[in-house]
Amino acid sequence: MARDGPPGGGPCPSGSIEGVLVPDETSGLGLDTGSGVRDVHWPPGYGAGRSGADVVLLDETGSLVAHVGDRLVLHGEAATWDANLWQPCRPVVLPRASG
Numbered sequence: 001m002a003r004d005g006p007p008g009g010g011p012c013p014s015g016s017i018e019g020v021l022v023p024d025e026t027s028g029l030g031l032d033t034g035s036g037v038r039d040v041h042w043p044p045g046y047g048a049g050r051s052g053a054d055v056v057l058l059d060e061t062g063s064l065v066a067h068v069g070d071r072l073v074l075h076g077e078a079a080t081w082d083a084n085l086w087q088p089c090r091p092v093v094l095p096r097a098s099g
Contacts, residue, residue: 012089013077021057021070023048029057031074031086041079043090057092065092 017033024030026039028048045060057065066072074088 012075014075015077016073016075017086018071018073021066021068021072023055023068027085029055029068031072036084039082039085040074041085041087043088043092046090046092059090059092 017031017038019031019033019038022030022032022037024037024039027041029042030037030039032038042057043060046065047058049056049058049062049064051064051067055068057067059065072092074086074092076086076088079085079087
């Protein structure tokens with residue numbers, strides 16, 4: 001699947017992190033990797049929203065991507081100026097269940 005890179009352009013780096021989507025004061029929604037919460041610089045148009053009482057991640061079209069508590073794999077890279085800040089590529093998708 002073709003993906004665009006983090007904000008600023010370029011191809012998507014080969015790095016990835018996995019964790020649980022959580023509320024985050026810095027970026028609205030972060031990723032709890034089990035060893036701490038990573039701030040996320042979401043792709044353009046992505047951000048936190050509400051679906052009923054739930055906090056959710058929305059894409060650039062306003063479509064629901066994930067709920068707080070969902071497990072995500074984010075392809076991208078850490079920001080060069082802040083190792084705790086992850087810059088994922090589009091599209092952000094829920095991992096498929098293995099079976």
